[in-house]
Amino acid sequence: MLTLDNVTKVYKTGTFGGESLPAVRGASFEIRPGEVTSLIGESGSGKSTLGKMILRLTPVTSGTISFEGTDVAGLKGKRLREYYRHVQGVFQDPFSSYNPVFRADRVFATIKRSYFPSVSNSEWHGRVEASLESVGLNPVDVLDKFTHQLSGGQLQRILIARALLLEIKILVADEIISMIDASTRVDVLNLLANLKSRGLGVLFITHDLSLGNYISERTIILRRGVVVEMGATQKVFDNPQHDYTKMLLTAVPQLHKKWGAGLAPELEAMGVTSEGEGRPGRYSRSSMHPLAAMHAWKGHRAQVVAAALETAASADRTDTYLRTHEEVPPLVEVEEDHFVVTSAGAE
Ligand SMILES: Nc1ncnc2c1ncn2[C@@H]1O[C@H](COP(=O)(O)OP(=O)(O)O)[C@@H](O)[C@H]1O
Numbered sequence: 001m002l003t004l005d006n007v008t009k010v011y012k013t014g015t016f017g018g019e020s021l022p023a024v025r026g027a028s029f030e031i032r033p034g035e036v037t038s039l040i041g042e043s044g045s046g047k048s049t050l051g052k053m054i055l056r057l058t059p060v061t062s063g064t065i066s067f068e069g070t071d072v073a074g075l076k077g078k079r080l081r082e083y084y085r086h087v088q089g090v091f092q093d094p095f096s097s098y099n100p101v102f103r104a105d106r107v108f109a110t111i112k113r114s115y116f117p118s119v120s121n122s123e124w125h126g127r128v129e130a131s132l133e134s135v136g137l138n139p140v141d142v143l144d145k146f147t148h149q150l151s152g153g154q155l156q157r158i159l160i161a162r163a164l165l166l167e168i169k170i171l172v173a174d175e176i177i178s179m180i181d182a183s184t185r186v187d188v189l190n191l192l193a194n195l196k197s198r199g200l201g202v203l204f205i206t207h208d209l210s211l212g213n214y215i216s217e218r219t220i221i222l223r224r225g226v227v228v229e230m231g232a233t234q235k236v237f238d239n240p241q242h243d244y245t246k247m248l249l250t251a252v253p254q255l256h257k258k259w260g261a262g263l264a265p266e267l268e269a270m271g272v273t274s275e276g277e278g279r280p281g282r283y284s285r286s287s288m289h290p291l292a293a294m295h296a297w298k299g300h301r302a303q304v305v306a307a308a309l310e311t312a313a314s315a316d317r318t319d320t321y322l323r324t325h326e327e328v329p330p331l332v333e334v335e336e337d338h339f340v341v342t343s344a345g346a347e
């Protein structure tokens with residue numbers, strides 16, 4: 001659907017642009033519908049540059065990026081607008097996508113003007129609300145807020161809601177999990193899984209192997225601008241071919257392993273709140289995947305993952321949980337109606 005063929009990006013640097021920095025070299029891959037492809041690489045490996053080229057935010061130096069058979073480099077005006085109707089991005093820092101003096105509803109107003117001028121206001125409001133609800137936001141909580149009054153996770157979900165109004169086919173998600181808090185992370189991961197099941201193709205850019213493994217069907221490993229390995233996620237993680245991939249995987253001995261289905265039923269039964277501390281979640285118990293949860297609280301000792309009140313906040317649940325998960329034993333403290341959870345040894 002979206003294909004990169006031998007794509008290279010050389011940035012001109014230095015005072016007069018006299019130096020060149022090759023950020024991406026000869027990258028070829030596809031983003032397919034109904035699939036999450038993770039693009040994994042260390043900082044500076046060229047991931048965001050690839051994302052930006054796909055989104056036409058920076059031109060390719062050579063090679064082609066084509067969408068449904070058309071080279072996107074030449075798109076202008078109406079045809080470029082059509083491209084953005086189908087291909088959208090959500091970035092690491094959602095604050096940078098917003099002008100802080102505007103309220104959140106403005107991002108919806110701008111796409112109405114560009115893409116849906118003939119839709120009536122009342123119909124449009126209905127669509128915006130439905131879209132916000134589909135990403136787990138309550139429209140009245142966010143629409144009249146200024147962007148600094150919203151959390152990073154809320155902003156990212158607003159951007160995803162906005163993209164959904166455009167009936168996108170491809171979403172480029174660049175490090176979107178990194179800056180949001182633990183409980184929201186799980187929401188966003190669940191949301192991506194949901195988008196995928198609705199036929200969207202997602203390019204999930206991350207430096208985090210375990211996250212890439214958890215979320216994607218296919219994996220691309222990028223090293224210094226070069227794709228060194230690519231394939232079914234399971235294959236890449238279980239049987240890496242490239243020395244660099246092997247090295248990356250040995251650096252994270254446990255977390256890259258996929259937890260088998262059914263391995264963590266008790267954890268799954270816990271549920272998470274979307275809003276953090278102490279409040280029972282509106283997320284169904286089955287909506288939290290164990291590895292997502294594990295990941296969510298890794299390194300977040302202070303953050304509270306609340307349990308669904310009526311089911312999980314009991315000691316015997318916790319016991320079961322601890323027994324089931326000897327592999328990565330977490331520290332679980334039960335405090336009345338919520339859990340405080342951390343990985344053992346993590347701060
Ligand atoms: N606008 C730019 N001008 C010059 N160099 C850039 C620019 N953007 C990124 N780079 C350089 O390109 C390389 C790849 O950067 P980037 O794509 O942001 O990597 P990643 O997202 O994997 O961390 C880095 O060396 C970075 O410094």
Ligand SMILES: [Mg+2]
Nearest residue numbers: 047048049175
């Ligand atoms: Mg980046």
